Amino acid sequence: MYDPAGLKSFFNGYGENEWERLQKNLHGRVEYEVTKHILKKHLPPDGHILDAGCGPGRYAIDLARMGYRVHLVDISEEQLRIAEERIGETGVLGNISSFSCLDVCDLSEISDASFDAVLCLGGALSYVRGGRHRAISELIRVARPGSPLIVSVMSLLGTFHLLSPFDAKDFLVNIEDHVEWDPSTEFPDHLNTRPGSNEWHAPMTLYTSGYMREFLEEHGCEVLEIASTNTITSSYWDGLEKITSNPEATEMLFRLEKEFCTRSGLLDMGEHLIAVAETPRG
Numbered sequence: 386m387y388d389p390a391g392l393k394s395f396f397n398g399y400g401e402n403e404w405e406r407l408q409k410n411l412h413g414r415v416e417y418e419v420t421k422h423i424l425k426k427h428l429p430p431d432g433h434i435l436d437a438g439c440g441p442g443r444y445a446i447d448l449a450r451m452g453y454r455v456h457l458v459d460i461s462e463e464q465l466r467i468a469e470e471r472i473g474e475t476g477v478l479g480n481i482s483s484f485s486c487l488d489v490c491d492l493s494e495i496s497d498a499s500f501d502a503v504l505c506l507g508g509a510l511s512y513v514r515g516g517r518h519r520a521i522s523e524l525i526r527v528a529r530p531g532s533p534l535i536v537s538v539m540s541l542l543g544t545f546h547l548l549s550p551f552d553a554k555d556f557l558v559n560i561e562d563h564v565e566w567d568p569s570t571e572f573p574d575h576l577n578t579r580p581g582s583n584e585w586h587a588p589m590t591l592y593t594s595g596y597m598r599e600f601l602e603e604h605g606c607e608v609l610e611i612a613s614t615n616t617i618t619s620s621y622w623d624g625l626e627k628i629t630s631n632p633e634a635t636e637m638l639f640r641l642e643k644e645f646c647t648r649s650g651l652l653d654m655g656e657h658l659i660a661v662a663e664t665p666r667g
């Protein structure tokens with residue numbers, strides 16, 4: 386079940402951690418670099434962009450600096466407060482059209498076809514769990530027909546790839562306590578983590594790249610590209626952080642992550658999947 390009140394309270398409490406997430410270590414920086422790479426490739430040259438599930442506004446700041454007008458939406462008042470503060474500090478408030486505290490599943494305050502591109506990055510579509518169909522319908526509705534929709538979600542197989550640092554034995558033996566899956570059935574192409582399984586952040590849906598494509602196509606979108614972040618490195622590689630003392634090695638890592646982020650054989654190994662689609666032309 387999707388629990389909007391629980392989610393709001395989780396992200397209100399998460400506070401500044403979300404601002405720091407994309408900068409505090411190499412792992413977060415890879416996600417940030419790959420996501421910006423995909424945005425630059427697919428965004429229109431100018432226009433009005435919706436940043437839904439904007440968090441503390443890192444991408445909104447980049448977009449505003451690039452000259453776009455940006456409307457920020459988040460379910461958490463605290464994330465929006467941090468975003469407003471950070472955007473104010475960077476001097477790009479003039480390019481922000483609005484800050485709205487809304488659930489992505491209900492954007493009824495926003496008119497149809499309001500935006501030249503719509504973003505929902507960093508997992509709001511994972512956190513809404515069963516609400517994802519309502520959420521994607523809303524994101525499509527507020528986008529201009531035929532415009533880019535860029536969404537990122539948590540990867541099912543990429544998350545499993547990270548098992549080792551968790552208590553893998555407990556996870557494997559008691560898998561039903563952690564994810565909503567009955568091991569006597571076939572393994573699904575998307576599944577929900579269980580509330581209360583504290584290894585997993587807020588409860589969420591994990592997606593395979595195949596399901597991501599199917600889901601967007603079911604809603605009439607044409608999928609243009611699927612990419613993944615943190616595809617060739619894991620956050621739990623011993624010594625990964627040591628690379629940062631060498632700027633050349635760090636740059637090479639970013640370059641390789643961007644190079645390989647769309648390779649079909651690797652897609653499902655990344656931790657976040659980023660899908661780029663064209664919204665239905667009507």
Ligand SMILES: C[S@@+](CC[C@H](N)C(=O)[O-])C[C@H]1O[C@@H](n2cnc3c(N)ncnc32)[C@H](O)[C@@H]1O
Pocket residue numbers: 392396403407437438439440441442443458459460461464487488489490505506507508509512513
């Ligand atoms: C992990 S953060 C990502 C922030 C930013 N987009 C990024 O990629 O760095 C997820 C954000 O989505 C927001 N969120 C989660 N569920 C949401 C919902 N149903 N409606 C709107 N925002 C939501 C959270 O409050 C949080 O700020």
